[in-house]
Amino acid sequence: MTKASFIHQPDPDNPGWMTWELSDPTRFNSLLGRMMVRLEPDGQARVRMFPQHVHSNLSNNLHGGTILAFIDVALFAGSRLFGLIEAGTAVTLDLSVQFIGAGRVGEPMDAVVEVLRETGRLLFLRGLVVQGDHKVAGFSGTIRKPTSKPDAE
Structure with missing residues (x-):
C-alpha cells in the first residue's frame, strides 16, 4: 500500500477547514508552512496559509516568490x-499574476480559487489572494490534468 501524498483531514482547531499538508515534509510545499482548505458556499475553494518572517522580503512585506508559490499550490x-x-x-502550464498590494507577515493569507472551464485535459482557473479585505494579488492559471500513467522520460 502506498502512502498518500497529502494529509487532508478535518483541522481539529478550525471547524469547517481541512488540512492541506504534504506527507513528505522535505518537499517544496512545506516551505510555505501550515495550510488549510475549504469549499465556500458559493462553490469557490479557499486555501489559507499563515505567513511568517521567513516568507518576508527586506521591506518586511511578503516576498513576491512566496505569493507566487502559494498561488501555484492553491491552484492544485x-x-x-x-x-x-x-x-x-x-502540472502548471501557465500562471499569470497581478500584484495589487503588499502581503503582510503574521496575518492569514487566502487564495480564493474558481474554475473557469474544464476540458478533457485542462483546467482553467482564476482567483484572488486576500488578507481579510486587503487584496494582495489577482491570478489566472491553467493546469494539465495527470495522465493515467506517468510520461516516459
Missing part, C-alpha cells in the same frame, strides 16, 4: 477540492 489544492484532480502528477 482548489482543483482537488473541486474533485477535478487527485494529488499527484498534474
Whole structure:
C-alpha cells in the first residue's frame, strides 16, 4: 500500500477547514508552512496559509516568490477540492499574476480559487489572494490534468 501524498483531514482547531499538508515534509510545499482548505458556499475553494518572517522580503512585506508559490499550490489544492484532480502528477502550464498590494507577515493569507472551464485535459482557473479585505494579488492559471500513467522520460 502506498502512502498518500497529502494529509487532508478535518483541522481539529478550525471547524469547517481541512488540512492541506504534504506527507513528505522535505518537499517544496512545506516551505510555505501550515495550510488549510475549504469549499465556500458559493462553490469557490479557499486555501489559507499563515505567513511568517521567513516568507518576508527586506521591506518586511511578503516576498513576491512566496505569493507566487502559494498561488501555484492553491491552484492544485482548489482543483482537488473541486474533485477535478487527485494529488499527484498534474502540472502548471501557465500562471499569470497581478500584484495589487503588499502581503503582510503574521496575518492569514487566502487564495480564493474558481474554475473557469474544464476540458478533457485542462483546467482553467482564476482567483484572488486576500488578507481579510486587503487584496494582495489577482491570478489566472491553467493546469494539465495527470495522465493515467506517468510520461516516459
